[in-house]
Amino acid sequence: MLFFRPLNSQSLRRKLVIIALLTTGLTLFITNLAFISLEYYLSRQDVDKKLTILGEVISNRASAALTFSDFSMLQTNLNTLNADSSVVRGCIYADNQELVAAYTARQENTPGCPPRLHELHGSEGLNFHQFFPVMLGEAPIGTLYIEASHLDLLQRLGQFLFFSLLILLAAVMLAFLLASRLQNVVTRPIQELGNTLRHIMLKKDYSIRANKQSHDELGDLVDLFNTLLRTVEDENASLKTSEERFRKLTALSPVGIFQIDAKQRLQYVNQRWRDIHHVPDETPSLHDWFARIHPDDLTEAQQAWNKLTCEQESIALEIRLSRKNHEPTWIQVLASTLHDRHGELLGYLGAISDISELKAAQLQMENLAFYDPLTGLANRRLFRNRLEKAVKTAQRHQSSMALLFLDMDQFKRVNDTLGHDAGDLMLKEVAHRLTAAVRENDTVSRIGGDEFTILLTDVHHNNDVLVVAEKLLRMLAKPIRIKGQDIVTTVSIGITLTPDDSTDANTLMKNADLAMYRAKELGRNNFQFFSEDMNRSIMEHLALEKEISEALTREQFSLVFQPKISLFDFHITGVETLLRWNHPEKGFIPPDRFIPVAEETGQILEIGSWVLEQSCRQISSLIRSKVLPPTTKVAVNLSARQFNDPSLLNRIRSVIEISKIPPQCLELELTESTLMDDVESAIVTMQEIKKIGISIAIDDFGTGYSSLAYIKRFPIDVLKVDRSFVMDIPGDQNDMAITAAVIAMAHKLSMTVVAEGVETEEQLHFLRRNNCDEGQGYLFSRPLSLAQLHQFLSEHQRRHSD
Numbered sequence: 001m002l003f004f005r006p007l008n009s010q011s012l013r014r015k016l017v018i019i020a021l022l023t024t025g026l027t028l029f030i031t032n033l034a035f036i037s038l039e040y041y042l043s044r045q046d047v048d049k050k051l052t053i054l055g056e057v058i059s060n061r062a063s064a065a066l067t068f069s070d071f072s073m074l075q076t077n078l079n080t081l082n083a084d085s086s087v088v089r090g091c092i093y094a095d096n097q098e099l100v101a102a103y104t105a106r107q108e109n110t111p112g113c114p115p116r117l118h119e120l121h122g123s124e125g126l127n128f129h130q131f132f133p134v135m136l137g138e139a140p141i142g143t144l145y146i147e148a149s150h151l152d153l154l155q156r157l158g159q160f161l162f163f164s165l166l167i168l169l170a171a172v173m174l175a176f177l178l179a180s181r182l183q184n185v186v187t188r189p190i191q192e193l194g195n196t197l198r199h200i201m202l203k204k205d206y207s208i209r210a211n212k213q214s215h216d217e218l219g220d221l222v223d224l225f226n227t228l229l230r231t232v233e234d235e236n237a238s239l240k241t242s243e244e245r246f247r248k249l250t251a252l253s254p255v256g257i258f259q260i261d262a263k264q265r266l267q268y269v270n271q272r273w274r275d276i277h278h279v280p281d282e283t284p285s286l287h288d289w290f291a292r293i294h295p296d297d298l299t300e301a302q303q304a305w306n307k308l309t310c311e312q313e314s315i316a317l318e319i320r321l322s323r324k325n326h327e328p329t330w331i332q333v334l335a336s337t338l339h340d341r342h343g344e345l346l347g348y349l350g351a352i353s354d355i356s357e358l359k360a361a362q363l364q365m366e367n368l369a370f371y372d373p374l375t376g377l378a379n380r381r382l383f384r385n386r387l388e389k390a391v392k393t394a395q396r397h398q399s400s401m402a403l404l405f406l407d408m409d410q411f412k413r414v415n416d417t418l419g420h421d422a423g424d425l426m427l428k429e430v431a432h433r434l435t436a437a438v439r440e441n442d443t444v445s446r447i448g449g450d451e452f453t454i455l456l457t458d459v460h461h462n463n464d465v466l467v468v469a470e471k472l473l474r475m476l477a478k479p480i481r482i483k484g485q486d487i488v489t490t491v492s493i494g495i496t497l498t499p500d501d502s503t504d505a506n507t508l509m510k511n512a513d514l515a516m517y518r519a520k521e522l523g524r525n526n527f528q529f530f531s532e533d534m535n536r537s538i539m540e541h542l543a544l545e546k547e548i549s550e551a552l553t554r555e556q557f558s559l560v561f562q563p564k565i566s567l568f569d570f571h572i573t574g575v576e577t578l579l580r581w582n583h584p585e586k587g588f589i590p591p592d593r594f595i596p597v598a599e600e601t602g603q604i605l606e607i608g609s610w611v612l613e614q615s616c617r618q619i620s621s622l623i624r625s626k627v628l629p630p631t632t633k634v635a636v637n638l639s640a641r642q643f644n645d646p647s648l649l650n651r652i653r654s655v656i657e658i659s660k661i662p663p664q665c666l667e668l669e670l671t672e673s674t675l676m677d678d679v680e681s682a683i684v685t686m687q688e689i690k691k692i693g694i695s696i697a698i699d700d701f702g703t704g705y706s707s708l709a710y711i712k713r714f715p716i717d718v719l720k721v722d723r724s725f726v727m728d729i730p731g732d733q734n735d736m737a738i739t740a741a742v743i744a745m746a747h748k749l750s751m752t753v754v755a756e757g758v759e760t761e762e763q764l765h766f767l768r769r770n771n772c773d774e775g776q777g778y779l780f781s782r783p784l785s786l787a788q789l790h791q792f793l794s795e796h797q798r799r800h801s802d
């Protein structure tokens with residue numbers, strides 16, 4: 001049965017046997033067929049030849065008998081055909097087609113000769129037959145027909161076929177036997193190769209090799225097979241090495257590595273992944289992993305996951321992992337898809353890192369960026385941000401809001417006298433008190449050294465703000481104990497309201513600042529609401545600032561000099577330089593109006609420098625031309641900004657050099673407040689000035705702190721008693737007592753005393769009686785231009801020499 005299956009599903013052995021049988025059988029069959037055909041052809045030729053010979057002999061003999069119509073002769077002649085057993089019929093027809101003689105073999109089924117010649121056609125069946133003409137000379141006189149049986153030929157062919165089949169059978173059998181035995185030569189090596197392959201596959205051992213048994217094509221196949229095995233073995237080894245490397249790398253990796261298969265199952269995680277998730281051994285399911293994500297980050301994580309799985313896009317996100325009784329862990333997750341070389345999805349590969357520390361640092365940085373590190377309050381940046389938001393919210397809700405700007409009064413003094421540590425403690429305490437004084441949703445911030453702001457939201461009435469401001473003043477007025485000392489600090493508060501004053505954050509800040517300055521002007525430790533007047537004055541301030549710049553370039557400034565007179569012998573001891581601004585439209589603008597503005601904007605540096613240079617030049621020329629004696633001093637006012645300018649000393653030195661004024665002829669007038677800003681550095685600067693040979697005068701003495709303890713420490717040559725004390729002499733006993741005490745005290749400290757604003761003889765007498773050294777005032781002279789001074793000096797000289 002197996003032989004009847006299609007050839008390609010047969011075993012190789014069978015195929016080989018079948019092929020051998022088919023080949024042999026077919027070859028022999030074709031050969032036999034050829035032989036049988038040849039045999040048939042040759043036998044047929046023999047029969048034809050035989051019939052020809054018989055026909056020619058009988059037709060020759062029949063010629064005379066037919067001519068003479070000797071029919072018995074004809075018959076006798078024809079009967080000779082019986083000598084050949086294969087001839088079954090012989091018929092002679094006259095030229096009229098009529099049968100004249102007939103021979104029929106004594107065999108059954110042999111038909112006789114038909115009476116007419118044409119009736120012969122078709123009667124022969126399978127037998128062989130031939131027609132011969134019976135000739136008389138050249139003319140045909142009849143026709144001879146001879147028919148031989150085909151059975152002999154068939155019998156011969158049958159015998160031939162029988163033997164052929166016998167040979168074919170024997171050959172096929174022989175071929176079967178040989179093929180069955182010899183097929184082993186081909187199939188055994190193939191079988192062995194197959195066995196080796198099965199063995200390798202079973203054991204997954206690629207070091208096994210196939211046995212080469214022959215040096216033919218099968219041997220080549222074994223060689224190729226072994227080469228292939230070697231390649232697989234090598235590739236396997238390198239794959240194992242690379243796998244080992246990957247395993248070690250992932251084990252040592254500082255980042256957590258995970259792999260998810262195409263069916264979305266967590267397939268592999270490294271040790272670091274487990275450490276981050278606090279999972280000891282097992283690999284959790286993807287569902288468990290998602291369950292660990294902080295609820296606030298879950299949506300973001302799911303969106304990223306959809307992006308990765310549905311859109312096949314790489315993802316990067318920062319999320320938190322929750323852990324019971326622990327702070328959440330911040331992780332960064334990076335993941336992308338994994339495909340094989342045909343583009344089929346294998347799964348997803350990703351990495352996670354613990355970024356908790358980074359996040360903490362980020363938070364700290366954000367705190368630094370938005371909070372004041374000393375007090376923990378919001379800083380200027382955050383405050384601005386909240387102010388802008390609060391203004392918008394107030395606009396939306398049509399509610400009111402107040403901005404308070406606080407500046408500590410004389411904080412600098414605390415810093416200077418008790419040190420920065422004490423200053424810091426004080427700021428912290430102030431911050432604490434401010435926070436305690438307002439509601440929780442109000443914002444308190446420190447926007448600068450000793451500047452604080454408070455944002456009061458939901459203000460229904462101005463009175464609410466007033467109450468808060470009073471409370472703040474009260475709370476801050478309580479002494480603060482620092483380094484064993486009770487220190488009282490006060491603040492000046494500026495208040496502005498939105499939407500009443502403005503709905504713009506910048507303008508609100510400016511308003512509150514302006515109101516705070518007004519509070520300071522009004523004696524500190526109070527609060528002021530912003531008003532339009534303040535705004536107007538600031539506008540004027542701005543206009544003045546612009547005009548001062550123009551005045552400098554358009555040379556609208558000039559100098560006047562007011563003489564100072566010795567109260568002992570009335571000689572001129574010196575002159576004070578005073579600045580004049582002659583505005584082309586506004587006329588004379590007093591220095592008291594524009595100098596504070598120039599001081600605030602810094603323009604005083606340029607103006608002061610010009611005053612110093614011009615004073616020295618002009619007075620130096622008067623000294624050189626001997627109009628003034630070389631002992632005369634020119635006193636120049638120095639503002640606080642000028643005094644604190646680091647380039648002051650260089651500037652003075654260069655002016656002395658340029659103007660060629662002897663340094664001892666120059667005197668610099670400083671106010672008490674200038675010196676009190678930073679006592680220690682003021683002393684250093686004054687000492688440097690003194691080293692050059694320049695004297696120092698204290699202007700407006702009595703109007704500032706009048707702290708004798710400090711005055712003692714300063715290297716002062718001259719003390720100028722302020723006009724406000726002199727002015728009420730002799731009417732005010734108090735002022736007279738103070739003036740007398742100041743003169744006595746200054747003399748004790750070896751200072752020269754100059755009384756300012758001497759207008760009357762009584763004042764002069766009082767001052768002289770109390771040994772005041774010098775006087776300056778309208779009684780002696782008003783401030784004079786250079787030409788006027790020139791004239792005054794000659795007149796004065798003339799008067800005193802008379």
Ligand SMILES: Nc1nc2c(ncn2[C@@H]2O[C@@H]3COP(=O)(O)O[C@H]4[C@@H](O)[C@H](n5cnc6c(=O)[nH]c(N)nc65)O[C@@H]4COP(=O)(O)O[C@H]3[C@H]2O)c(=O)[nH]1
Nearest residue numbers: 578579591592595611637638639757758759776777778783
């Ligand atoms: N009623 C009255 N006034 C008298 C009398 N004697 C002098 N004065 C005025 O008193 C002021 C004295 O100058 P100061 O105290 O330094 O006060 C000065 C000084 O502080 C400042 N100043 C003037 N020029 C300059 C300058 O060049 N630089 C700086 N930084 N300040 C200057 O402007 C202030 C005012 O200067 P001035 O208006 O020139 O006013 C001058 C002067 O004209 C008097 O008998 N009666």
